[in-house]
Amino acid sequence: MSNSSDSPERRKFLSGVVATIQAAIGGTLGVILGGSILSPGFARRNENWLDAGRLADLADEIPTPVTLRVARQDGYSQVVERQVVFLVKSGSDVKALSSTCTHLGCRVSWQPDTQQLLCPCHGGVYDKAGAVVDGPPPEPLAVLPTRVEGSQVMVQV
Numbered sequence: 001m002s003n004s005s006d007s008p009e010r011r012k013f014l015s016g017v018v019a020t021i022q023a024a025i026g027g028t029l030g031v032i033l034g035g036s037i038l039s040p041g042f043a044r045r046n047e048n049w050l051d052a053g054r055l056a057d058l059a060d061e062i063p064t065p066v067t068l069r070v071a072r073q074d075g076y077s078q079v080v081e082r083q084v085v086f087l088v089k090s091g092s093d094v095k096a097l098s099s100t101c102t103h104l105g106c107r108v109s110w111q112p113d114t115q116q117l118l119c120p121c122h123g124g125v126y127d128k129a130g131a132v133v134d135g136p137p138p139e140p141l142a143v144l145p146t147r148v149e150g151s152q153v154m155v156q157v
């Protein structure tokens with residue numbers, strides 16, 4: 001008879017143990033799955049500063065195209081891509097403009113005769129500062145972070 005009186009206590013204890021194990025498993029799975037879903041949002045941006053050439057080699061107020069070699073991680077392999085930016089020098093300051101049109105992603109080019117950047121795909125026109133002058137582009141050209149180290153222009157991509 002003593003077994004029957006211990007039975008409710010034993011059941012209560014075992015129920016608590018099972019509930020604790022289930023909570024631990026659920027919590028562990030939640031941390032693993034939540035971490036894999038949220039980790040891209042908390043990942044540090046790769047601060048990739050690349051040498052874009054000498055400041056003294058740039059003409060004042062004229063967008064100069066520079067091709068940068070950008071290393072990117074693609075799964076388990078590293079891929080090197082070429083990215084063209086326009087460096088615009090103004091005194092001792094320099095600005096880097098993306099060469100990608102904000103309309104559909106075509107590559108813009110500098111037109112010395114009109115002193116504008118032109119997208120050949122749909123006629124988008126930008127001024128020297130990257131602002132939209134005409135055509136379908138919805139936004140100005142992206143401005144990339146720059147800094148001058150000694151005599152070299154560095155661009156963050």
